[in-house]
Amino acid sequence: MRTHWLQHVEYEGLGALAPRLAARGLPLQRTRVFAGEPLPAASDIEFLVVLGGPMSVNDEATLPWLAPEKALIREVIVRGTPMLGICLGAQLMATALGATVGASPEREVGWWPITPVPPPSSAPFPVFPFPAAVTALHWHGEAFALPGGTVPLATSAGCPHQALQAGRRAIGLQFHPEADPAWVRTVLAHSPASLRPGPYVMAREDLLADLPERCQQGNAMLDRLLEFIIDT
Structure with a gap:
């Protein structure tokens, strides 16, 4: 399975996705869109x-x-190609499908709980079984509206749409299940201004506390997502 990943800034990489894709023997190609x-x-x-x-x-x-x-993302979704969009990637999915992206009701930076949205009984495709309770890393100030024809998967206290599914194999996430300890420290080093105070913005010491355990929960979610999107 030819896997392609789109990178928007040099310091934000695949994180925990990299070893999981390598373990599946998937050939990886990268486009650094920010570099042209x-x-x-x-x-x-x-x-x-x-x-x-x-x-x-x-x-x-x-x-x-x-x-x-x-335009590429829209074509990929229309073709039914497996896809995972993370944070900005999910927002790009939403806009590619005609929805808007604007300021989130609350800026979210830190480890916050996410809860599933019950799937509609009339969904035209199998819906990802979002786990009952997940605490994952959030790092965003904007949020997406839900495009027509997609299914909402999850929500949080600070942002109504935390995950969407567009067809059988395309899922967008507002949060970061790919975060591992090195990913968190690297992103924080490049964006310390993200921690300006807010109801859903953690202080630096709280954000960095218990990183291995916190990342593991998000990474377990990533395993389930990959199984659903590309393994079944």
Whole structure:
């Protein structure tokens, strides 16, 4: 399965995704969209991973690569290709499918609980069985509206849409299940201003406390997602 991942900033990488994809023997190709590298053709992708980043999906006037990236994501989803979008990646999915992205009701930076949204009885495809209780890493100030034809999977106290599913094999997450301890420390080192005070913004020492245990919970969620998207 040819796996392609889109990177939006040098310091935000695959994290815990990397060893999980390697264990499956999946050949990996990367496009550094922020560096102007050309996007692949949708027909050349068998699994697409779209990572996060500090920019907004609404920055097309200053980031000309956003529009073609959204077009690629839309084509991938329409083709039914497996896809995982994380944070900015989920917001790109939403805008590619016609929804809006704007300021989140609350900025979320830190480890906060996520709860599942009961799936609709009329869903036209199998819906990912979101676990009953997950505490995961959040790092965002914007949030997506739900596109038509998609299914909401999860919510949190600070953000109504934490996960969406678009078809059988495309899932977008507002949170970061790929975070491992090195990922958290690296992102924090490059974005300390993210920790300006708010109801759902942790202090630095709280954010960094018990990292292995906290990351493990999100990584277990990542395992379930990969099983659902590409293993079944």
